[in-house]
Amino acid sequence: MVSYIIRRTIMAIPLLFGITILSFAIIQAAPGDPTSLMMDPSMKPSDKEAFRERYGLDEPIHIQYITWLGNMAQGDFGDSIIKRGTPVSELIMNRLPNTLLLMLVSTILAILIAIPFGIYSAMRPYTKLDYTVTVTSFLGVATPNFWLGLMLIMFLSVTLGWFPTGGVATLNADFSLWDRIHHLILPAFVLAVADMAALTRYTRSSMMDVLKQDYIRTAMSKGFKEKKVVLKHGLRNGMIPIITIFGLMLPSFIGGAAITERVFAWPGIGLLFIESAFQRDYPVIMALTVISAVFVVIGNLLADILYAVFDPRIEY
Template sequence: MIPYIIRRILMAIPLLIGISIISFAIIKAAPGGPTGLLMDPTMKPEDQAKFEEKYGLNDPIHVQYVKWIGNMVKGDFGTSLIRRGVPVSEMIWNRLPNTLLLMAASTILAFLIAVPLGIFSAMRPYTKLDYTVTIGSFLGVATPNFWLGLMMIIFFGVQLGWFPTGGVATLNVPFSIWDRLHHLIMPAFVLATADMAALTRYTRSSMIDVLRQDYIRTARAKGFKEHTVVWKHGLRNGLIPIITMFGLMLPNFIGGAAITEMIFSWPGIGRLFIESAFSRDYPVLMALTVITAVFVVIGNLVADILYAIFDPRIEY
């Protein structure tokens, strides 16, 4: 296992370098350039030259890339062009805990609801319960997060007043866990909806195949309780598609919550990405793009490791 992990990490290095080159080239080729929104039209040419010299914008593109990737390896993502003098790393670290909290809550909620629903649906296929879960899953996949978020804000936030309509905490109120949870409930549910729907379908399909296997019939013939047969013997072998989905969900810790964070005014990484895109804050965009690529690689690696843990038949 250890040699396999090392090989995967070494293979990821050229992949990340390629992603960084493509991302850097695309952002540099964007119309307007980083100075388009920053410079006063009345700025003198010598002041403009000083500005470009300060940020290295007049260097050849390959020189800019080498400087940027070299600094990034050291943990220096540069400084924001909009918030002048503010390090990009500081902007990211200030918002990362909020995104991690939101994504962890939505992921846990999705698994706690979807996996049992998928199993119960697989245990009673083609029944009213199965059809109800299937229709609910299709609705969850088809419902846009932004529409669901707006409807929840209008109904539960404005009309009923049960939950706050935005933010991560109540202003001018001392910190409390209940206050954070109160603000977290609606965005976490909205973000978990699509994942719940997909996980339920994957779990149902996988468990239906598993429950038809010979070793399940053997376990039942030996007199094991149905609960033990399904949850102990069947679920472990039915987890492979679920683990795959979990690996694909990890990159969402960076950008998957962007729309939800904007709707609920949640100060996270996704909202930072959208704000930086509109303001053409290129150092922030490039840093978040590379970090997202790193999470994709980590997600695939974690999924491969979990395969071997939950299914002993898989060897590396």
């Protein structure tokens, strides 16, 4: 297992390298100049050139990329262009805990709700509850995160006043655990809805296939309780496709969090990415792109490891 993890990690290096090249090329091809947002229009041409030279933007594209890649290999993502003098790593570390908290709560919420409903729906197919779960799942997949977030803010926050409209905590208030939870509920729920719906559908489909197998019918015929047969024998085999979806969920939360964080003004790296993209803050965009790519690699590696945990027949 250890040697497998090492091999997969080494294989991910060329993938990450290719992602950085494509991302850097796309950003460079975008119209506009980020330094124009920072410089006074009345500045002399010589001062403008000195300003561009300070950030290395006067170098050819390939030199800029090599310089950035070398610095990144040493853990230095550079300084933000827009927020002058502020290290990119500092900006990310200030925001990362908020996004990780949002992702963690959303993932746990999606798993705790989706998998039990999917299992029960597979055990009682074509019943009223099954149809209700199916329709709700389709609605969850089809509903855009930003629209759902805006509707919840309008109804639960503005109209009823049950939840705050955004932010991670109440401004100018002392730290309170309940206050943090109160601000977390809506964005975590919105972020979990789409994955919750997809997980429910995949769990139902996978478990229905497993429950039709001969070994399940044999266990049932021996007089074992249905709940024990499903959870002890059926669930482990039925989890294999679900693990694949879970591995893909991890990196997708970064993209989904960007929209959700924007709607709820949640100060995470998703919101930071959107702000940097509008302002064309190259160092921040590239750093967040690499972090997202790392999440993709970790998600796939974690899924492969969980295969062996749930299915002893899988060996590496």
